[in-house]
Amino acid sequence: MSRPPRKAETGAAKAKRRHLGRGHRGEWLAAWALRLKGYRILAKQYRTKLGEIDIVARRGDLVAIVEVKARPTLLAAMDAVGPYAQRRIEGAADLWLAKQKDYARLSIRFDIVAVLPRRWPVHVKDAWRGRS
Secondary structure, three states: OOOOOOOOOOHHHHHHHHHHHHHHHHHHHHHHHHHHOOOEEEEEEEEOOOOEEEEEEEEOOEEEEEEEEEOOOHHHHHHOOOHHHHHHHHHHHHHHHHOOOOHHHOEEEEEEEEEOOOOOOEEEEEEEOOOO
16 A cells, blocks of 8 residues: 655755754764763653653663753753753753652752764763752
């Protein structure tokens, strides 16, 4: 059985699909980089009503909430995670953490992994401090 032909996409729809694909590849590469550093990936693309967490990784009792940004430079990746995005990610992290049985002994850290052209991903630990 053959599939019906796909509707012609607009330029905006093609661009959105291309950017989503680039984002998924960047998250995949970032997850591998974290695994090689000894982290265990607990969740990818974790969605809540408050926002999305790209990667939740754990090493020992440390949980790293990781935002992945594919940008041409490290500075552009860091600038892409502004105060609004930080609050959204922190809210989603609170919801994720509340569902964990051992939440009392876990410490949390907010990281950024910058996926740069023709380079191994750059892991910026403790990129910002969550609200106290």
